[in-house]
Amino acid sequence: MRELSPVLVIGAGLVGASVAQALTRAGLRVHLQDRVPSHAQVAASRGAGTVDPPVAEKVRLVVVAVPPKALPKVIAEALTTYPKATVTDVGSVKGTVLAQLRSTELDLSRYVGSHPMAGSQRVGPLTATADLFVDRTWVVTPHDTSSAHAVLDVGEVADLCGARKVSMGAAHHDEAVAQVSHLPHLVSVLVAERLTEVPPEHLRLAGQGLRDVTRIAGSDPQLWSQIIEANGTAVLAELIALRTNLDALIAELDTESGVLATLERGREGTRALPGKHGLSAVEFAHVVVEIPDAPGALGRLFRDIEAAGVNIEDLRIEHDLDRERGWLSVQVAPERADDLTAVMTDSGWTVRDRDPQL
């Protein structure tokens, strides 16, 4: 194992405090700093390290976990203040940070960016956990002048956090996240934005599809506006590509074959997305069981599902709009659906053989 102690984590929000907890658990000595001292104290009280200041000359690793706009300045200060340390950050956008660092006179050989692909709608050190990154993708973004030593150090951080490392250049990373994260986020926002102009009674006709499309639009606007701004170039390219496709769809709207071709390309796209266990998504059968909305009901329900010996591939709870009632939609292998339905019916449950979607 590489010698990374002592570590300094700057920024004790969800991601910073979680990295600090994971590194502390791995046996490293971790110091915590936050612009709001109480954040660092809360994180320290939850096993993320100490708020005692480190001896600057001794720090071997600095993890910068501050909001996107503050990254370049804090990284630059860290490179200066901690002359022996490898410095990394955990920001969602890498290119603009690197460009701003390059515009300084600093030697950047000790800097290597990274982006752990985990987060939460929640923020702050109280929500942190040493397990936040386990089995998540952690992108390491070395640049042209990153030293081997620094790259290996940052890879070790990802390993100690239990993540899966992927190495990419900054611009490559930013294009990829614009495609798979930032564009979908903005599109979700655009659909949700339209709902503010829709009469409330129309929303009675909304189904699960609309809920799914708009869910991520509920995330923190402050954080996301900084992410979008920092990745402006790649996001702009994606939005323009989307507009081109939208214009094409509008133009072909009166030709059924054109709409059909678009819908077919869309379905093809969903199949390109890795499903569970890295395989393509499989179509499972849905068995929908009515559940009382009370403690213990799901426990009894799953005991009976267990009696059926059927492997549950996925599940979802649906709720009735007006009544205190819910359904559990259980996805199972198609050939096991009848068995499960029979066992559940025999056990006195109301099984509704329908899909939660639409």
Next chain:
Amino acid sequence: MRELSPVLVIGAGLVGASVAQALTRAGLRVHLQDRVPSHAQVAASRGAGTVDPPVAEKVRLVVVAVPPKALPKVIAEALTTYPKATVTDVGSVKGTVLAQLRSTELDLSRYVGSHPMAGSQRVGPLTATADLFVDRTWVVTPHDTSSAHAVLDVGEVADLCGARKVSMGAAHHDEAVAQVSHLPHLVSVLVAERLTEVPPEHLRLAGQGLRDVTRIAGSDPQLWSQIIEANGTAVLAELIALRTNLDALIAELDTESGVLATLERGREGTRALPGKHGLSAVEFAHVVVEIPDAPGALGRLFRDIEAAGVNIEDLRIEHDLDRERGWLSVQVAPERADDLTAVMTDSGWTVRDRDPQL
């Protein structure tokens, strides 16, 4: 109860066969027809009625459940062939059907459209169930010359199927579903379509957000191209409104305040959407527990959750991309999250206090 027997259901797919099952269960005599006779036979064998032809003069109700493009012709034929019957259909779009019927010489007083808001990614009579519409919204769309008798008949069908009736004019309905269903569907398709142009290695960086946004893009392109074509005018208006908002977003992309305002309107839109039990969505705490991907594991897990006495508001299963492992994300009231975490940890489960999103 109104006298609706004998009923004729034309089209024995998921929706038609489900209506037929529900009406048969309610004690009505139901006759089934399908362009593919074996579909009607399968539906009949599953309790949806009989394939014996009805006596035309005696039929009191015809439910037309054929694909969107075939609706006007089949409805018109039904009005002619069954001179005493109230005729309804279950299509997703109402205005174009009505306009085409008006262009005939037919007396339309016996026709009232309807749209039960339930469906499935699956198709065909084997997936039908008498419970498909229970507690779902069922839109009844009377027109200017619909007789009171016919309107009351169609309302009775919705009641017998256990649905919640909503009455709207055809154009009003079509605008509403363009907003809450067709636009979100096409936007999901546009995002999914982009994925076909994205290098597969970028998709490794995809999170739950992208999966949610693109899920409905996996639906049947044939069916949806007919729906979109039939509602072309309202869908076009929505797409143009979306393009206006997209253009505004592109224009303001280099101003953080503009992006922030859009993100805030998006979050406001998600809050306008009714949550469970008709209330606004509440932010729940997430408790994430590792589960072995094997029969019975969830049963044991829920027994232990039951021991905690904590009401489960919602849940979701996440799967690891590479390993045969999953997590159950349990949403509970924020003040109960610590209790649940403590009980689960005491019971030997690995609790990961993180959100499944991002």
